[in-house]
Amino acid sequence: xxxxxxxxxxxxxxxxxxxxxxxxxxxxxxxxxxxxNADRLILPGVGAFGDARKKLAMHGLDETLLAQAKDGKMIxxxxxxxxxxxxxxxxxxxxxxxxxxxxxxxxMTPRIREGLKVPHIGWNALDLAKPDHxxxxxxxxGDCVYFVHSYFADKCAADTIATSEYDIPLTAxxxxxxxxxxxxxxxxxxRVGLNLLRAFCxxx
Amino acid sequence: MITxxxxxxLDIRDGRVVKGVNFAGLRDVSNPVDLAAFYSECGADELVxxxxxxxxxxxxxxxxxxxEVARTIFIPLTVGGGINTVADxxxxxxxxxDKVSVNSGAIRNPQLIEDAARRYGDQCVVLxxxxxxxxxxxxxxxxxxxxxxxxxxxxxxxxxxxxxxxEIVLNSIDTDGVKKGFDLEMLSDVxxxxxxxxxASGGAGCIEDFVTLFKTIPGVDAGLxxxxxxxxxxxxxxxxxxxxxxxxxxxxL
Numbered sequence: 001x002x003x004x005x006x007x008x009x010x011x012x013x014x015x016x017x018x019x020x021x022x023x024x025x026x027x028x029x030x031x032x033x034x035x036x037n038a039d040r041l042i043l044p045g046v047g048a049f050g051d052a053r054k055k056l057a058m059h060g061l062d063e064t065l066l067a068q069a070k071d072g073k074m075i076x077x078x079x080x081x082x083x084x085x086x087x088x089x090x091x092x093x094x095x096x097x098x099x100x101x102x103x104x105x106x107x108m109t110p111r112i113r114e115g116l117k118v119p120h121i122g123w124n125a126l127d128l129a130k131p132d133h134x135x136x137x138x139x140x141x142g143d144c145v146y147f148v149h150s151y152f153a154d155k156c157a158a159d160t161i162a163t164s165e166y167d168i169p170l171t172a173x174x175x176x177x178x179x180x181x182x183x184x185x186x187x188x189x190x191r192v193g194l195n196l197l198r199a200f201c202x203x204x
Numbered sequence: 205m206i207t208x209x210x211x212x213x214l215d216i217r218d219g220r221v222v223k224g225v226n227f228a229g230l231r232d233v234s235n236p237v238d239l240a241a242f243y244s245e246c247g248a249d250e251l252v253x254x255x256x257x258x259x260x261x262x263x264x265x266x267x268x269x270x271x272e273v274a275r276t277i278f279i280p281l282t283v284g285g286g287i288n289t290v291a292d293x294x295x296x297x298x299x300x301x302d303k304v305s306v307n308s309g310a311i312r313n314p315q316l317i318e319d320a321a322r323r324y325g326d327q328c329v330v331l332x333x334x335x336x337x338x339x340x341x342x343x344x345x346x347x348x349x350x351x352x353x354x355x356x357x358x359x360x361x362x363x364x365x366x367x368x369x370x371e372i373v374l375n376s377i378d379t380d381g382v383k384k385g386f387d388l389e390m391l392s393d394v395x396x397x398x399x400x401x402x403x404a405s406g407g408a409g410c411i412e413d414f415v416t417l418f419k420t421i422p423g424v425d426a427g428l429x430x431x432x433x434x435x436x437x438x439x440x441x442x443x444x445x446x447x448x449x450x451x452x453x454x455x456x457l
């Protein structure tokens with residue numbers, strides 16, 4: 001059973017449907033017992049970092065998630081959920097993350113060529129830094145995935161498994177032991193996205 | 205780099221796909237769920253659903269279809285038509301839409317753009333503009349292109365961007381349905397100042413029109429069309445191969 005952690009941000013209909021599509025039993029929940037009993041966890045997220053981080057803490061779900069990560073359960077953070085895996089974010093101030101992966105989340109605007117549109121929105125190709133990572137079992141270098149974000153994870157090169165070029169290489173996917181993060185939306189990335197989720201469901 | 209997007213648009217009335225020429229003479233084309241699945245398989249980068257239903261029964265039918273599409277198709281979905289309030293945003297977002305397009309509803313109440321952007325983020329709010337040349341300027345038309353609002357289209361788009369619109373769909377009534385190519389002049393006037401993605405709509409008749417669009421105006425992010433895709437005059441797979449061979453970055457399957 002896959003548990004998508006529901007802490008009151010964003011719509012989880014597509015994410016839930018995408019797991020159903022690949023034949024996985026999936027539930028959307030904020031129940032700690034359900035989360036503890038699940039085989040794998042998904043931390044979704046859209047919106048602003050500070051607000052989402054507060055909501056996650058408000059439900060006490062951050063502690064649950066940290067304990068599960070420590071126990072070795074497979075966890076995938078998606079989009080803002082991925083950004084929350086890091087030490088901190090500078091989106092509207094400075095906010096502490098979950099520190100499951102070393103790194104910090106910064107505004108892309110001052111880093112990229114002037115005139116490039118922000119958010120980085122649309123389909124972009126994955127440059128696989130670690131093509132042999134089990135997450136990429138069913139996809140190949142250059143496959144496109146769908147992004148929507150204005151901030152990106154920095155100072156996390158050691159755990160970066162894929163980037164996407166937007167004047168600079170933006171962190172697209174990270175992995176540290178049992179914790180995985182995708183900046184893009186696999187649930188909106190067509191067949192490539194479903195193949196990434198399928199590979200995640202097979203990871204041990 | 206970000207790829208140029210190809211977007212088929214499905215006008216939905218009473219649960220079926222329709223497409224008008226110059227917004228008049230609607231024809232029934234196909235089943236929306238089947239057509240959406242077909243486009244997704246062919247490499248469409250995104251789908252736009254316009255609800256042109258007037259009745260409340262039709263509206264329920266529309267959200268049922270939307271939910272069914274979102275359950276089986278995993279590419280971005282934009283919904284427009286009959287979006288007048290933040291509650292309308294909620295209604296379609298909860299059925300799996302990723303972006304919501306406002307047109308007449310925002311003309312009547314521009315505050316809708318700001319309210320929705322604040323609640324769901326700029327990236328969620330698409331400002332769709334039907335524009336037509338009137339006495340040497342572009343005017344915004346409302347009600348599916350039937351009513352001249354007298355508003356200057358470029359001013360309206362600037363205002364929409366200030367209020368948080370995260371994407372612009374520019375539909376030229378002058379070229380819509382004529383199939384002689386996109387309105388390059390109008391598009392380049394908008395791309396000159398727009399700092400969000402601009403989607404070209406109205407006028408595509410063949411593959412070459414898309415090549416010309418992306419080559420002439422690098423600021424355009426996507427090309428949107430309906431009938432040429434629905435009637436098989438342009439196959440999305442062929443279109444993307446041709447764009448690729450012309451040095452335009454696209455997502456290939």
